Amino acid sequence: MAEINQLTEEIIAILAQKGVIALDNEYLPVGISNRHIHLSQADLETCFGKGYQLTVLKELSQPGQFAAKETVTIVGAKGAIEKVRVLGPVRSRSQVEVFASDNYKLGIKAPLKISGDLDGAAPITIVGTQGSVHLEEAAIVAKRHIHMLPSDAERFGVKHGDSVKIKVFGERGGIYNNVIIRVSDKSRLDLHIDMEEANAMGVDENSKIIIVKHDNEGGTNG
Amino acid sequence: MAEINQLTEEIIAILAQKGVIALDNEYLPVGISNRHIHLSQADLETCFGKGYQLTVLKELSQPGQFAAKETVTIVGAKGAIEKVRVLGPVRSRSQVEVFASDNYKLGIKAPLKISGDLDGAAPITIVGTQGSVHLEEAAIVAKRHIHMLPSDAERFGVKHGDSVKIKVFGERGGIYNNVIIRVSDKSRLDLHIDMEEANAMGVDENSKIIIVKHDNEGGTNG
Numbered sequence A, B: 001m002a003e004i005n006q007l008t009e010e011i012i013a014i015l016a017q018k019g020v021i022a023l024d025n026e027y028l029p030v031g032i033s034n035r036h037i038h039l040s041q042a043d044l045e046t047c048f049g050k051g052y053q054l055t056v057l058k059e060l061s062q063p064g065q066f067a068a069k070e071t072v073t074i075v076g077a078k079g080a081i082e083k084v085r086v087l088g089p090v091r092s093r094s095q096v097e098v099f100a101s102d103n104y105k106l107g108i109k110a111p112l113k114i115s116g117d118l119d120g121a122a123p124i125t126i127v128g129t130q131g132s133v134h135l136e137e138a139a140i141v142a143k144r145h146i147h148m149l150p151s152d153a154e155r156f157g158v159k160h161g162d163s164v165k166i167k168v169f170g171e172r173g174g175i176y177n178n179v180i181i182r183v184s185d186k187s188r189l190d191l192h193i194d195m196e197e198a199n200a201m202g203v204d205e206n207s208k209i210i211i212v213k214h215d216n217e218g219g220t221n222g
Helices: A002-017 A041-048 A102-106 A150-156 A195-200 B002-017 B041-048 B102-106 B150-156 B195-200
Strands: A030-033 A036-040 A056-059 A066-075 A080-091 A095-097 A122-127 A132-142 A145-148 A163-168 A174-183 A190-194 A209-212 B030-033 B036-040 B056-059 B066-075 B080-091 B095-097 B122-127 B132-142 B145-148 B163-168 B174-183 B190-194 B209-212
Touching: A030 A195, A036 A041, A036 A066, A041 A080, A041 A122, A041 A132, A080 A102, A132 A190, A145 A150, A150 A174, A190 A195, A195 B195, B030 B195, B036 B041, B036 B066, B041 B080, B041 B122, B041 B132, B080 B102, B132 B190, B145 B150, B150 B174, B190 B195
Parallel strands: A030 A190, A036 A080, A095 A132, A145 A174, B030 B190, B036 B080, B095 B132, B145 B174
Antiparallel strands: A036 A095, A056 A066, A066 A080, A066 A122, A122 A132, A145 A190, A163 A174, A163 A209, A174 B174, B036 B095, B056 B066, B066 B080, B066 B122, B122 B132, B145 B190, B163 B174, B163 B209
């Protein structure tokens, strides 16, 4: 049965690619997030020195966003994780995005939150080359989300803040509930999940993933 | 919408627990696997010394299975992971079960396989206190699976080797496809997923998870 399901999925994908059949939805580009940190200019200067500016290592999929050369060590009550990548540009408030498993390593309780919503985020200490800063509300596990332009939102029939399901094809596939729609005219269509979410469903940059808006997803009661 | 869905799920769960309503399916007990290793007696002796016997640290959910006090270091082309727990009793053939993310750390390509099926498993080196052994086919990422008794299989309407979907309730929930049914009269009902799979859906030992046998799980085409 598993083999037949997989074969069916692959045939459908090929037929859709060749234009023989149309899909309700298009495949989503996917970005897989490692743990990372966004810093405020003030916290950046505390950690790296007065007047410090981030250095671009690599542009990211969202316009203007970049992975910086700088990394920090993040420290909780029970442990530390080194070489956590800083993403730029600086933000109004520092935010640390960790994996659910990092909560055990660090001894913190970072809650599942949408990026930017730091009410109730966990305390964490950030250490750079020149200093460190302890933040009372900064660490979260980021909710999976899809960045898109207003034109994408119109095409998909969704709006900013909506929660949708996504379906991942493939041998380790399945459905993730509660994927948050983020609409901005400064964005580019991209599904963001973290490495644990990617690994759990065998997702890589070539994975076939679609938005599943409707709610009849086969639970007997939910 | 996400909040309403979650509230609905919680209300259903409470009503089911109180016996007010009946569910199609019962909730599955869940065991969350860290990376681990099963050793043959020969490989155990190579790594720990002639005539060596494993020491029980903790009984596991499956009758007769235990976590041993012994740990090993596993080594691939690019890296090593220390303190990998040995599970007992010894088996006819050694098997290393890693996370998908460990493939990057170790520099190996452990394929997704059901436990015990080592055809095409990745080469890996295992290091104990007294020696080491290099195995050509030993490392896999274990397919998620459900252990059950024949009476459980009858109740759920499944048989050994079947592939089912499971539905995970909760804010980070969803559906995992291709969960393999393992029926044995020496087993106990238990869903086994690894830590990455657990984290990706926010699963802990209290999570509400059901088998979803039917196939209308909300993909537009699969």
